[in-house]
Amino acid sequence: GIQVEQSPPDLILQEGANxxxxxxxxxxVNNLQWFHQNPWGQLINLFYIPSGTxxxxxxxxxTVATExxxxxxxxxxxxxxxGVYFCAVERSMDSSYKLIFGSGTRLLVRP
Amino acid sequence: EAGVTQFPSHSVIEKGQTVTLRCDPISGHDNLYWYRRVMGKEIKFLLHFVKESKQDESGMPNNRFLAERTGGTYSTLKVQPAELEDSGVYFCASSSQSSGNTIYFGEGSWLTVV
Structure with a gap:
């Protein structure tokens, strides 16, 4: 099956950093979405972005689909x-709208 | 417009008991999905309904899990009997062609089996 790899697995930032x-x-893929899972567990849609910016x-x-x-x-x-940021994709060959998730990037922003 | 709603938000049950999770998709969304995240693992697809029909149930872990969507509106996911490894967060999601195939997730139902 399709592999989805996210990096880095963990990230700590000071407030204000990029x-x-x-x-x-x-x-x-014909679907790619980014999600944010906040500390309360809610999974929030950020972007639907199979290509472009x-x-x-x-x-x-x-998303650079060709690469x-x-x-x-x-x-x-x-x-x-x-929180945790997830990338999820739907493979072009799949007839079902089934998202395959990466393992996520855990982000901590310190004040 | 109301989002995907799930009930209960949290549930603690004993091993061997039964739990039923409910999902109300966004109004008008024909596609309804169940996903789950067990501790330390990725979010995994369980199944996909198109209206009341199961389009893909390849992710259902075993026959202790039963999903239904009678009438093509809300869906239920029953776990019977529950095992310890079923603990995790169960997410419901929905989509439609009019939503541009963007899949919208609910807040999840946290299940703890003790």
Missing amino acids: STLRCNFSDS KQNGRLSAT RYSLLYISSSQTTDS
Whole structure:
């Protein structure tokens, strides 16, 4: 099956710092989403981004489908950005809208 | 617009008991999914409904798990009998073509089997 690898596995930032999270995937995809799981366990949609670049406030994401990776940028980080960031993909060959999740990047933003 | 809602948010049961989790998808979403994250592992797909039909149930771990979506609206996921390794967070999600195939997740149901 498709492999989804996220890096780094853990990240500690000082408030105000910028960071880049990476997601590599091993096969063609027609869906890629970034999620934030906050400390209360809620899984929040950040981006639907199978290709191209999107921005939403301090967050932006870029997917280069031909090279099979996606990047999530967090600028001017805040303590509320803490939690686990997941990348999830749907393989192009799958008929079902089944997302395959990476193992996540655990982010801690210190005040 | 209401999001995906799940009930209960937390449940603690003894090994061997039965638990039923409920999910109400976003109104009008034909696609409904169940995922789960057991401790220390990735979030894994369980199954996918299109309206009331099971499109893909390849992720269901064993026959102790039963999912239903009668009438194509809300769904239930029953675990009977529960085992210790079933502990984790069970997420429900929904999508539709009109949502651009973006999959929206609920807040999850935390299950602890003791």
